């Protein structure tokens with residue numbers, strides 16, 4: 058099982074997220090794709106609420122263990138689409154950190170469509186939008202470019 062470094066261990070990214078949080082007064086951080094909970098844990102230090110979802114059972118179980126002692130993280134064992142359908146529309150402005158993807162699962166288009174459908178205006182951060190050294194992500198980049206133009 059390949060365990061990746063948490064996205065938010067990137068200090069540049071974390072600093073940008075904190076700047077956006079302060080600028081737009083966001084108290085809620087929503088992450089799609091928990092993996093093993095590393096970024097949720099980091100985000101829990103800065104946000105009142107962290108809502109995150111993981112649909113791959115082994116990673117969900119690891120996240121559950123890693124996040125069990127953190128009261129402001131709400132972990133869901135579901136797909137990103139399932140989570141967003143459940144929590145949208147939102148009254149508050151939130152940071153939406155879109156990082157759910159697998160070898161053959163790229164729910165980004167559906168996630169963005171749900172934002173549009175619900176007429177919500179979150180701060181949207183798409184992680185791994187362009188990963189030039191990954192063949193899988195290069196293919197998704199081509200797809201992402203098309204879909205962002207579509208939306």
Ligand SMILES: C[S@@+](CC[C@H](N)C(=O)[O-])C[C@H]1O[C@@H](n2cnc3c(N)ncnc32)[C@H](O)[C@@H]1O
Nearest residue numbers: 063064090092096112113136137156157158159
């Ligand atoms: C790049 S990792 C996320 C890393 C995590 N955000 C972090 O920074 O530690 C992507 C995760 O998304 C999960 N995933 C893939 N498709 C998903 C979907 N449709 N809904 C929810 N999670 C998904 C994968 O199992 C994987 O754990």
